[in-house]
């Protein structure tokens with residue numbers, strides 16, 4: 399047994415670091431690839447979930463952040479900034495603490511899940527709630543990073559995608575080769591681009607014999623890559639991917655086209671159904687945006703895009719605990735009973 403050392407140490411030779419780069423890590427990565435029995439039965443495929451909610455701050459963002467923050471420290475930054483729908487800000491706040499950097503975050507007011515807000519605040523980030531969208535926040539942070547001594551750690555920072563590509567390495571390392579199909583939620587479009595980079599790199603170096611078809615899924619009210627034009631007022635219950643003008647637009651299109659894949663829309667209703675399916679049939683609690691990958695896989699199955707027996711990986715990007723409000727509002731409200739075992743028995747219909 400050898401303990402996991404965090405993804406920079408595990409994949410050092412494939413990342414933009416040298417012996418002198420100060421490694422800022424919370425031992426992210428090394429997340430489980432869980433067989434999804436129910437989803438496999440529904441699709442006739444061999445489906446696995448890459449459970450990114452088990453990273454240190456509860457989302458895949460930690461992969462990009464360990465590299466981005468390490469490089470920021472190496473380059474002499476004293477402060478970092480990001481725009482976020484919640485997960486990037488949670489991760490930036492935690493890694494900034496680890497590095498001794500100040501951290502500022504801009505979020506769309508009222509549009510981020512409570513757990514994510516809690517994370518940024520508890521780690522001591524300077525959090526500003528902007529009366530606008532994520533896209534507005536990103537534009538503002540780009541301007542701030544241009545004009546003031548503060549380093550941008552959104553995925554327009556290329557170090558972020560370098561870190562995030564390691565998820566594809568882990569999948570190939572676990573399965574022995576690349577899957578046939580990879581399903582992933584798409585918001586600002588950094589992650590689909592990063593996975594494609596990782597899969598290509600492993601195939602180019604002969605570690606994998608093939609590359610998967612990349613299937614990306616946006617929420618239908620926030621699907622600029624599907625419509626081919628920015629969406630001015632994106633709407634979806636999946637606040638993490640409520641984005642109208644993705645920064646990695648071209649890279650995501652390249653991932654789609656080079657892999658023979660597709661980027662499709664799934665409705666909020668499909669997302670909510672997949673969220674419930676994962677929780678109640680697989681025992682995996684993800685956030686709404688994460689369920690878009692599974693909602694999309696079920697849709698692709700209906701469209702006849704899959705061949706029975708194919709190996710499929712769905713990335714589930716964030717932890718369900720991030721958004722307790724949604725989980726509770728969708729469940730029946732619990733009964734209150736007196737201190738009485740018989741009352742419990744009758745409430746549970748045991749008696």
Ligand code: F0G
Nearest residue numbers: 482483485486585586587588589715716
């Ligand atoms: N899933 C979750 C849980 C996310 O938080 C995000 C992005 C995505 C999927 C989409 O990934 O942007 O690389 O296409 N969240 C960003 C944030 C925008 O600020 O936390 P993407």
